Amino acid sequence: MDSKNTKLPAYSETLPIEGMTCASCVGRVEKALKKVENIEIANVNLATEKAVVYSNQPIQREALVKAVERAGYDVPKAAPVELSIEGMTCASCVARVEKALKKVDGVQQATVNLATEQAWVQADASVNVEDLIRAVKKAGYDAKASEKNQDEQLDKKASELDQLKKDLIISIVLALPVFILEMGSHLIPAFH
Template identity: 45%
Template sequence: MAKQITLPVQGMTCASCVTHVERALKSVEGVSEANVNLATEQASVKFASESVEIGNLIAAVRDVGYDVATEKVTLPIGGMTCASCVAHVERALAKTPGVLSVNVNLATEKATVEYIPTVTGLPDFRRAVAEVGYEVLPTAEERAEEELSREVRKMQDARRRMILAWAFTGPIILWMLPEMLAGLAWPNPTIVKLGMLLLAAPVLFWVGQHTYVAAWRSTTHGAPNMDALIALGTGASFLTGIATFFAPIPSYAGVSAMIMAFHLTGRYVEASAKGRASQAI
């Protein structure tokens, strides 16, 4: 059964280069077809013989003055305890098509692998190592990417909460302006008070729910934080909106939504700064 691999070829600049590389690859015993693309700088090679090694193909390309791009990666390996473990991991990785060299160090519990990126990669290495009973642990790059993704998700979530909070708080502010500037409660005081409650409730108990949960946890552990202060202030303000229907006191339900909206805006600014810092690092 014919096999096919793609080699990334470096150093080609013209059609003549393509011809040289194709001729070199076809000269390798067992190769049935070789097609080189100058635009993508890749060579597609088909071969039927099991005896054709990737090293022979690379040597053929290098013999005519070009090179095959390779990469090196250092993999943290979990589960190795002895020299036999090292041999098992080395053998498993070396057998992976596209791997050119492997060096496993028991002391550092790491494997350095040189490979052709168009032929193999990290998923293949994980699978090969797992098949012999060991584990490829997350690399430093993967941990950094995971941390970056986490910070970006936090930033996006904080932005969503801020936008939702102001979507309800904006109408509250506009509705409060006539009463603040002209003493006019439109259409009447009862409707205004009820409207403030209805608009403030989603800001506090839906969008700002995380703040109340965090406040409860910090307070019950004996270490109240800023969330506890915000929860106390907004909660008391919102309750005045209910109490105003039963006692002659002003309603600050609208103010509670404004406090929460400003708080969530601050959280977004904080998350955004952390996200940009993580991206810069």
């Protein structure tokens, strides 16, 4: 296919997806998304847990969410993020920060208050606070996550780590007897 003639459709939408564990899950989600009206291309990435869909018509996010949920997976709800912004002096600064935040993939809404030097961002759960801070800094202002956001992220990472530890312990408990039976038989010459 000639790359000069390849053109992506005009509209795209990115969705975070939770619950996928294998390539079969990816295929199931892609198939469900392609069944949504006007969707021409659906790409799902297991590693990033995101789906990107393309269409020549405006995309209805709600229809995509329903399709993913019908396939048996979750689309995390938008999580509000609060940032402290430093260096703003006027309404133009506020507009610049809002514009920078809205350019971050997955941000649905951004509101900045000059008086309190705060930004409130409504974004997909897949949006990283560091990406928001980087966008604000690129616009020329200093930003940091509020304490509440940092605590929530730490709690989320801690719960993910706890789940991984539980999975590891279960897999060790189940694999150890098999390992001992298979490898232990080599220690007894009559069985080897």
